[in-house]
Amino acid sequence: MTTLKAETVQVQGLPTRVLRGGRRGAPATLFVHGATPGVTPYCGGAHLWGAVLDRFADERQIVVPDLPGSGATGLPAGAFAFDALVGHIDALIEALELRDVYFVGHDLGGLMGLILAMDKPERLASLSVVASAMSAPTGDSLDDLVFRSPPPPRWSRASQSWALERVSYSHLALDAALLDACAAAAEGPAHRAAVEAMAGDGYSRRLAPSMTRAKMRLWEKARADGLAVPVQLVWGSHDPTTSEERGAVLFATLAARQTATHYHLINRAGNLPFRDQPDAFHHVVAAFQDGVIEHRAAAA
Amino acid sequence: MSAKSGTASPARHRGRMPEGRTIRVGEIETAYFDAGQGETIVFIYGGNFGSADSAPSAPAWDLNFGPLSKRFRVVAFDKLGQGYTDNPARDEDYSMAAVVRHAAEFIKALKLPPVHIVGHSRGGFAATRVALDYPELVRSLTIINSGTLSTSVSTNELVLSRCPHKPFTRESARWIYEGYCFDPKTVTDDWIEVVYEVMQQPRYREGVRKFVDEQLGSRVFLPQLALQKRETLNWLREGRLQRPTQIIWGYNDRTATVAGAYELFRAVGAHLRQTELHVINESGHFPYREHPERFNALLGRFVSLASA
Numbered sequence: 001m002t003t004l005k006a007e008t009v010q011v012q013g014l015p016t017r018v019l020r021g022g023r024r025g026a027p028a029t030l031f032v033h034g035a036t037p038g039v040t041p042y043c044g045g046a047h048l049w050g051a052v053l054d055r056f057a058d059e060r061q062i063v064v065p066d067l068p069g070s071g072a073t074g075l076p077a078g079a080f081a082f083d084a085l086v087g088h089i090d091a092l093i094e095a096l097e098l099r100d101v102y103f104v105g106h107d108l109g110g111l112m113g114l115i116l117a118m119d120k121p122e123r124l125a126s127l128s129v130v131a132s133a134m135s136a137p138t139g140d141s142l143d144d145l146v147f148r149s150p151p152p153p154r155w156s157r158a159s160q161s162w163a164l165e166r167v168s169y170s171h172l173a174l175d176a177a178l179l180d181a182c183a184a185a186a187e188g189p190a191h192r193a194a195v196e197a198m199a200g201d202g203y204s205r206r207l208a209p210s211m212t213r214a215k216m217r218l219w220e221k222a223r224a225d226g227l228a229v230p231v232q233l234v235w236g237s238h239d240p241t242t243s244e245e246r247g248a249v250l251f252a253t254l255a256a257r258q259t260a261t262h263y264h265l266i267n268r269a270g271n272l273p274f275r276d277q278p279d280a281f282h283h284v285v286a287a288f289q290d291g292v293i294e295h296r297a298a299a300a
Numbered sequence: 301m302s303a304k305s306g307t308a309s310p311a312r313h314r315g316r317m318p319e320g321r322t323i324r325v326g327e328i329e330t331a332y333f334d335a336g337q338g339e340t341i342v343f344i345y346g347g348n349f350g351s352a353d354s355a356p357s358a359p360a361w362d363l364n365f366g367p368l369s370k371r372f373r374v375v376a377f378d379k380l381g382q383g384y385t386d387n388p389a390r391d392e393d394y395s396m397a398a399v400v401r402h403a404a405e406f407i408k409a410l411k412l413p414p415v416h417i418v419g420h421s422r423g424g425f426a427a428t429r430v431a432l433d434y435p436e437l438v439r440s441l442t443i444i445n446s447g448t449l450s451t452s453v454s455t456n457e458l459v460l461s462r463c464p465h466k467p468f469t470r471e472s473a474r475w476i477y478e479g480y481c482f483d484p485k486t487v488t489d490d491w492i493e494v495v496y497e498v499m500q501q502p503r504y505r506e507g508v509r510k511f512v513d514e515q516l517g518s519r520v521f522l523p524q525l526a527l528q529k530r531e532t533l534n535w536l537r538e539g540r541l542q543r544p545t546q547i548i549w550g551y552n553d554r555t556a557t558v559a560g561a562y563e564l565f566r567a568v569g570a571h572l573r574q575t576e577l578h579v580i581n582e583s584g585h586f587p588y589r590e591h592p593e594r595f596n597a598l599l600g601r602f603v604s605l606a607s608a
Contacts, residue, residue, distance in 0.1 A: 237569055244562070255551060255581040262594070263551075265565055267575035279608075280576055283601040290597035298593075 003057045004064070006072075012091045017072035019046045019064040022057035027125065027293060028098045029060040032089060034107025034134070034271075037069030037080075038194030039203050041150040041163040045071025047181030048106070052274040055282040060102070060289075065092055067109070069194035071185050080197045081210035086115045093123055100125040100296075102289050107241075107271065111135040114231070115214050118221050121228035126260075126292040128285050129250075130234045131271045133242035134211065136250045137219075146240045155191070157183035167271035169238045174275070219253065226257030230295075232288045233262070236269030236276065260295075262288060316362040320384070325405045331384035332377035332406070333358055336369030339439075339607045340412050341599070343374070344403060344430075346421025346446075346585075348521065349381035349394065350511020352467035353460075354476040355498040357383030360420075360491075363592035364599070372603060375415075377406055379426070383498055387507045394516040395524040396422075400429040407437050414439040416603045421556065421585065422448050425532065431543050432535055440544040440606035442599060443564070445553050445585050448525075450560025451533060459554045468499045480585035482552040491589075536564075539571030544606040546576040548598060550583030550590065574606070 004021035022029075031053065035044025046064040056062055068088055069075035076084075089112055093101055103124050105113035110132030117127050129135055146166055151159050160182040165171045185191055198207065221227065231254055235247035244265055251263035264284045269276035318335045345360040358376040368374050378385035380402040381394070388394050403426055407415060417438050419427025424446030431438040447454040460479045465471035473495040478484040498504055511517040535541070545568050549561035561577060569575035578598055580587045588595040 237565075237575075248562070251579065251581075259582050260594075261581035263577075263579040263581075265562075265569075265577040267565070267569035268573045277573075279605055280574070283605045284576065284578070284598075287597040287601040288594075290601070291591075291594040294593045294597070 004053060004062060009092065009095055011088060011095050014068060014074065014076055014088065016068075016088070016092060017046070017066040018092070018096075019053075020062065022060050022062035024061065026059060026061045027100065027102050027289065029056055029062055029102040029104060029289070030089075030093070030098065031062070031064045032103065032105040032109030032112055033064075033067065033070065034105075034109050034132075035070065036108055036203075036207065037067065037075065038191070038196070038198035039207075041147050041154060042160040043070065043155060043182045043185035043191055044108075045181065045185050047071065047178060047185070048272065050175070050178060050275050050278070052278040052281055055278065056286065059286065063096065063098065065089070066190070069190050069197070071190065072188060074190050075193040075197060079206055080194075080202070081206055082214050083210055086112050086119075086214075090116060090120060090123065102126050102128075102292070104128040104130065104285060105132070106130040106274070107132050108134045111211065111214065114218055114227070117227045117229040117231065118218060124229045125296065126230045126232070126289055127227075128232050128234055128288060131236050131239050131242060131273055132233075132250075133239075133246075133271070135215070136242045136246040137253065138246070155186040155195075160186065164272070167239070167241055169236065169268050169270040169276040173272065178275075222253050222257060224257070227254065230260030230288075230292050231258065231262075232264060232285070234264045234266065234273060234281065234284055236271060236273040237265055237267045238269065239271045239273075241271045260292070316366055317359050318365075322384075323406070323409055325402060325409045327389055328380060328386045328402060330377055330386070330402070330406055330409075331358065332375060333365065334373070334375050334410075335365060336371070336373045338372045339603055340373040340375060340415045341368060341603060342407060342412070342415045342417050343376040344379065344417065344419040344423035344427045345376075346423045347382065348396075348399070348422050349387070349507045350517050350521070352499075352508050352512065353463045353465075353472040355382065355473070355495050355504060357494060357498050359494050361588065364588055364596055367592070367596045368600060371600060372416075375410065375412070377403075379403065379423070381507050384501075387503060387510075391510070391514075391516055392520060394511060394520045396426065396429075396521070396528055397524060400426050400433065403427075404430050404434045404437060407434075412437075416440045416442070416606060418442040418444070418599065419446070420444040420588065421446050425449050425529070428536075428541070429528070429532060432532065432540055435542060438543050440546075440603065441541070442546050442548060442602065444548045444588060445550050445556045446564075447556030447560060448529065449532070449564055450556060451563060452557060452560045454556060456555045468505070470496050473499070480553075480555060482550065482582050482584040482590060486586070486590045533567070536567045537570070541568055541572060544574035544602070545572060546578065546598070546602050548578045548580065548587055548595065550585055550587040551579050551581045552583060553585045555585055576602070
């Protein structure tokens, strides 16, 4: 990631770590990572994206934050709810004066993008929802075995490696740079604060209900009049956290009332398709953005 | 085999298509369009000979040809017995096997480097067979809404049978294509006029006479296709397809339903890493005409990736 530089941006008083770079003046692509802070057995942050960012940086302006409680962005004191995460990313877009953002959200970040597209459609030019178990309807699902027994100590380098391997198509997609960054994130104050906030019933009483409420609003919106932002769903063929069928249900739900909705399956990819198949991921997302860019130019 | 230009072709697509050319492929005078430079894309449209209600031809790709020819060499030809290409010389060649052979021989006749082959519907089947039977001619494969490559029930006959209009008319063509598309407004007068002109040729009428009145459709084409379809689907499940493959599918196709797209993705993807599926909302059977800017972006990026 030689072209990207780390900055600290003040977002509503919260020092927020952001990687920036790519082509100046090109459409701004915002990459919002997944992993629930203090809950998911690997640490989220800008480091999850890996070398795929370089492929985008050739043609796009790139903005890659660490979410609150992840990587090098701290967790503000007080109740930690999903709405605050969305509010933070909204404020970041404003702080950086980004216009017509091409939002790429992985898993939790994908749900954040959908909520932002619902509440502030004028912010976004397009939305790519990537392998988002957090966004897909689950119904009466079976209990989740994927992260049933992380090896202790939790969030050690080895334990995070185990977790990332569980959700990837190939362990070869996980390089030392990723595991080092995950291990470093686990040592940071952001992660420790998130673990503390989520401890006990912190997750089930605070974060989880706020996410459920956001999803309910989303279904209502999808039923009633659809989102006003072009949306693509990008799923991996071998994602143990969200199957291609679940992605297809989310697609059908959004597509009912919305013109520009696409659903893409990338083969031999798990929950981190941008790591398992970076070329295909770049092709699928960049082509969708190209279509939106051309459509907007024609409309203008 | 010699290439020449300036043959009769419909006027309506001029401006979006270059001047038409012809080349002899064996004994078959073959009409085609050719523009641009670089990695070569060859388009194969859908349908088959012998339809009295509608008749596709190479300008079906007129919304893709211009934009893609800025970066690639693009070639669209008329299949055996369709558009402005000669009818099969022998009755037994009213078959998909002969269409596939002709397509491969056309690529060889033009001396093209390995091509990025793009096939729609019946043409998706033909393109897949070219990739299976002549892998040396193919660099990548793009399959669009191909019920012919699907084991799920094709609903063409349920949706598009008993056209209420007289055969060989603009009205019949419009009724058919509006039934195929999500948005009837995408069926433009230009599109219909090109189809209408194809249907007015005596040669085309002769093909319909042989296919329908002499029953080559039910005696030759369909039984042979059924055999070849079983073989092809088995070959896909066995992993014989060995070129990067993307499947592009209009979600609202009433004739080739999206279930077939997922099934095809699983069959091909089981053996081939470079397999992708793209489902496009608010598109019927013709995503490359209903959402050309999306389609062109997907195809252009895919071709660049498969060429690298």
